[in-house]
Amino acid sequence: xxxxxxxxxxxxxxxxxxxxxxxxKRLMASTIPRLxxxxxxxxxxxxxxxxSFDIRSGERVALVGHNGAGKTTLLRTLAxxxxxxxxxxxxxxxxxxxxxPSAGMDSEAxxxxxxxxxxxxxxxxxxxxxxxxxxxGAFSGLxxxxxxxxxxxxxxxxxxxxxxxxxxxxxxxxxxxEWFSAGDADFMARAQQRLEELVRNAxxxxxxxxxxxxxxxxxxRAIRLQGGRIVDDxxxxxxxxxx
Amino acid sequence: xxxxxxxxxxxxxxxxxxxxxxxxxxxALEDLSLGFRRWRLPVALAQLDIRNRYRGSxxxxxxxxxxxxxxxIALGLLYSTLFKINLHDYLPFLVVSLILWNVFSxxxxxxxxSLVVAEGIIRQLPLPFTVHALRCLMRNAVIAAHNLPxxxxxxxxxxxxxxxxxxxxxxxxxxxxxxxxxxxxFLGMLCARFRDIGPIVGTLTQLAFFMSPVIxxxxxxxxxxxxxxxxxxxxxxxxxRGPLLxxxxxxxxxxxxxxxxxxxxALSFAFFxxxxxxxxxxV
Numbered sequence: 001x002x003x004x005x006x007x008x009x010x011x012x013x014x015x016x017x018x019x020x021x022x023x024x025k026r027l028m029a030s031t032i033p034r035l036x037x038x039x040x041x042x043x044x045x046x047x048x049x050x051x052s053f054d055i056r057s058g059e060r061v062a063l064v065g066h067n068g069a070g071k072t073t074l075l076r077t078l079a080x081x082x083x084x085x086x087x088x089x090x091x092x093x094x095x096x097x098x099x100x101p102s103a104g105m106d107s108e109a110x111x112x113x114x115x116x117x118x119x120x121x122x123x124x125x126x127x128x129x130x131x132x133x134x135x136x137g138a139f140s141g142l143x144x145x146x147x148x149x150x151x152x153x154x155x156x157x158x159x160x161x162x163x164x165x166x167x168x169x170x171x172x173x174x175x176x177x178e179w180f181s182a183g184d185a186d187f188m189a190r191a192q193q194r195l196e197e198l199v200r201n202a203x204x205x206x207x208x209x210x211x212x213x214x215x216x217x218x219x220x221r222a223i224r225l226q227g228g229r230i231v232d233d234x235x236x237x238x239x240x241x242x243x
Numbered sequence: 244x245x246x247x248x249x250x251x252x253x254x255x256x257x258x259x260x261x262x263x264x265x266x267x268x269x270x271a272l273e274d275l276s277l278g279f280r281r282w283r284l285p286v287a288l289a290q291l292d293i294r295n296r297y298r299g300s301x302x303x304x305x306x307x308x309x310x311x312x313x314x315x316i317a318l319g320l321l322y323s324t325l326f327k328i329n330l331h332d333y334l335p336f337l338v339v340s341l342i343l344w345n346v347f348s349x350x351x352x353x354x355x356x357s358l359v360v361a362e363g364i365i366r367q368l369p370l371p372f373t374v375h376a377l378r379c380l381m382r383n384a385v386i387a388a389h390n391l392p393x394x395x396x397x398x399x400x401x402x403x404x405x406x407x408x409x410x411x412x413x414x415x416x417x418x419x420x421x422x423x424x425x426x427x428x429f430l431g432m433l434c435a436r437f438r439d440i441g442p443i444v445g446t447l448t449q450l451a452f453f454m455s456p457v458i459x460x461x462x463x464x465x466x467x468x469x470x471x472x473x474x475x476x477x478x479x480x481x482x483x484r485g486p487l488l489x490x491x492x493x494x495x496x497x498x499x500x501x502x503x504x505x506x507x508x509a510l511s512f513a514f515f516x517x518x519x520x521x522x523x524x525x526v
């Protein structure tokens with residue numbers, strides 16, 4: 001059963017300000033103790049602070065909040081990209097992440113080759129990846145464009161391809177950032193239909209968005225983040241009303 | 244209809260982290276084993292890299308063969324005159340040396356960016372970091388393989404037959420590859436954290452080129468030749484180069500090469516265990 005459990009989850013970003021990542025600064029700083037900021041000479045930003053929540057299967061959760069509230073960081077943490085510095089995190093289920101549409105894509109390769117590549121990224125073999133390319137290719141609606149290099153695609157076409165790739169594997173936990181709104185109306189309608197199909201199978205959607213229309217249309221629950229903390233958590237209307 | 248075949252193939256992944264029990268060693272080992280089990284991915288990525296690098300080029304990676312050939316003909320003629328060695332002795336040595344050195348220096352250079360260039364993937368998908376190191380290693384292995392005909396051509400021209408001793412190059416090459424893998428992992432991480440390591444490594448590589456017997460033969464050092472064993476670059480090159488030229492390296496050199504491999508692997512693994520979880524924040 002797909003589920004997400006977070007208990008006092010914290011993520012801290014070491015802040016390597018423009019030049020601080022250099023060896024020179026490090027060496028200089030250790031010779032002048034006054035310049036030290038903490039024991040390990042690092043400025044740390046608490047990106048996520050003490051988050052506790054659980055998401056059960058069938059829930060469609062929106063992450064809302066201002067820029068820098070920690071929405072994307074939370075998505076990346078759920079995807080397993082960032083390791084928490086504090087607390088516990090358990091994510092069960094096959095994860096599909098749509099955080100950055102172009103990540104892991106090769107702009108010189110064709111759409112079809114990129115789908116195969118993504119299949120390999122997910123641990124499929126060549127044959128399964130090619131089968132996936134047929135299906136994702138059909139859903140993307142890119143037709144002939146599937147066989148030209150991706151650098152010739154428009155932003156909307158890239159979004160179609162990424163969305164098709166991410167959802168074709170029937171993820172049980174789908175993590176999405178708001179970029180997908182670059183698709184046209186026809187695609188958005190199909191995307192919503194696809195998401196509903198996914199979520200009907202008792203699966204989880206976590207969506208970070210600024211668009212309240214999208215949040216209202218797609219989600220059942222909202223978590224509002226502010227400065228890396230949860231300030232509100234509940235049904236969509238209730239949370240949006242409190243903003 | 245939704246695609247459902249992979250459900251059987253790939254077990255449901257579970258992200259589970261508990262900061263009070265980080266299980267660093269276990270996670271590092273999982274990373275390595277999963278990375279190697281997914282060897283198809285680095286192979287596909289390396290193929291794409293090579294295709295992109297030589298896109299539109301007629302000769303493709305054969306340019307490297309050509310440039311190596313030109314370098315070693317020019318150097319061979321020049322140095323055999325300077326050092327007063329005859330070509331029959333010198334050219335076969337030079338071709339093996341130069342090819343090995345090119346692989347080594349290219350690997351070291353690319354190791355420094357192996358994780359940084361994969362930033363997009365690292366911040367989107369939880370992927371074993373081993374995959375990025377293997378990608379770098381495989382890309383360079385394929386490119387290096389284009390140089391092998393050169394060795395054959397030179398050996399044929401000069402009638403060199405290393406005999407069965409050449410088989411010793413196989414364990415030698417294994418040591419070489421093991422070191423290369425450990426170094427790519429280590430440098431990839433270090434350069435992601437400290438961006439000045441790259442240029443430092445570049446300088447050191449250049450220094451190593453002149454300090455090691457790559458274009459000069461070890462014999463030129465005469466009685467001081469014994470000290471060469473302290474140069475790790477020499478040891479690792481000699482266990483491959485010696486057998487290929489029909490000379491079995493001394494036991495001391497084999498021991499030194501094994502010792503270096505142990506140290507490099509241990510250091511790299513320790514670093515990987517300690518900082519694997521931080522890599523995503525560094526890139």
